[in-house]
Amino acid sequence: MRRALCGPLGWALTAVMIFAACGGGGTGAPGPGAQATQGKSEPRIGSFDRPIVLAFTPSQDVQRLTTSGNAIKSALERATGLAWKVSIPTSYAAQIESMCASQTDVAFVAPLQMTLVLDKTCGTPILAALRTDPDSKQLSTTYYSQILVKNDSGINDIAGLKGKTFAFADALSASGYVFPTLTVKNKTGQDPKTFFSSTIFAGGHDKVALAVYSGQVAGGATFIDVRTNAGMPADILQKTKLIDKAGPIPNDGVALRKGFPDELGKQITTALVDYGKTDAGKASFKSLFSWDGMQEVDAKFYEPMREAAKLAGIDVAAEAAKTARPVATPAPSPSQAP
Numbered sequence: 001m002r003r004a005l006c007g008p009l010g011w012a013l014t015a016v017m018i019f020a021a022c023g024g025g026g027t028g029a030p031g032p033g034a035q036a037t038q039g040k041s042e043p044r045i046g047s048f049d050r051p052i053v054l055a056f057t058p059s060q061d062v063q064r065l066t067t068s069g070n071a072i073k074s075a076l077e078r079a080t081g082l083a084w085k086v087s088i089p090t091s092y093a094a095q096i097e098s099m100c101a102s103q104t105d106v107a108f109v110a111p112l113q114m115t116l117v118l119d120k121t122c123g124t125p126i127l128a129a130l131r132t133d134p135d136s137k138q139l140s141t142t143y144y145s146q147i148l149v150k151n152d153s154g155i156n157d158i159a160g161l162k163g164k165t166f167a168f169a170d171a172l173s174a175s176g177y178v179f180p181t182l183t184v185k186n187k188t189g190q191d192p193k194t195f196f197s198s199t200i201f202a203g204g205h206d207k208v209a210l211a212v213y214s215g216q217v218a219g220g221a222t223f224i225d226v227r228t229n230a231g232m233p234a235d236i237l238q239k240t241k242l243i244d245k246a247g248p249i250p251n252d253g254v255a256l257r258k259g260f261p262d263e264l265g266k267q268i269t270t271a272l273v274d275y276g277k278t279d280a281g282k283a284s285f286k287s288l289f290s291w292d293g294m295q296e297v298d299a300k301f302y303e304p305m306r307e308a309a310k311l312a313g314i315d316v317a318a319e320a321a322k323t324a325r326p327v328a329t330p331a332p333s334p335s336q337a338p
Helices: 007-021 032-038 062-080 092-100 111-119 174-188 205-214 262-276 279-289 299-311 316-321
Strands: 052-056 084-087 106-109 123-132 142-150 165-168 198-201 219-223 240-250 253-257 293-296
Touching: 052 062, 052 092, 062 084, 062 262, 062 279, 092 106, 092 111, 092 316, 106 111, 111 123, 111 174, 111 240, 111 253, 111 299, 111 316, 123 262, 123 299, 142 174, 142 205, 165 174, 165 205, 174 205, 174 219, 174 240, 174 299, 205 219, 205 240, 240 299, 253 262, 262 279, 262 293
Parallel strands: 052 084, 052 106, 165 198, 165 219
Antiparallel strands: 106 253, 123 253, 123 293, 142 219, 142 240
């Protein structure tokens, strides 16, 4: 029969065994409690450490985008009970790169941008804008591009712009670049680069209209009708005129980044549609992008936009690559919960 260990050695071995059984040695795998204390988990999306980032296409004046964007942000915070942050990218391309880098969660996206979002598998469209058609007076999921000149210019058609200066909105704008490019090619047989004496990208539809109004350029391309937007000169409709239009173009819309939580995405879709039906929402969306409502869509809705870009000979990815990737946005400091 084995003899039990007695004396100081026996007590010491017993103490070691008890300590190890209680996890005191630290050499074994840590339990759940130990893991929680060793490292911090990722901040919860919608918290103040990780707000939901809402980005708007920089097609309008930044101040107007910020004002209307903050109103939409506040409505979404009330509807979801989560923290949101508004972002105004420096360009159409920068907005897409931000979404692809998961720096943007929800984005108001122009039609041509949406094809890039899909091609890069960076996100999914959830809503398309509804606008009142100026002719039928009915809500529509499509819109038109227009070419403007000064009313006293003596120019009455595209042919009259040959050898003149011309402004586009942005290289990733459907109504401010793709469709007017297609129109010029179809009606003159020439590329805009050779048909016009020089072309510029003004950086927004309102800036194009103002460039035509001020005489900085002879003609310009915008959506119909940017001239009725808030902040435009009171006499811009009298001093400029439409000489051609193109379309229909699939309306701009809203996209969610890849990997965004499905249930939260559904909640946001409902919240945006509901807010758009309120008086405050109607005013915000009207001021922002001339929207009169929203309709749920999927990726197929933007196929006509992709085809138009091909016909116009525009390499969407190449145009987007000309813009540098955005700098990573640091997380905001924690403050007060919503």
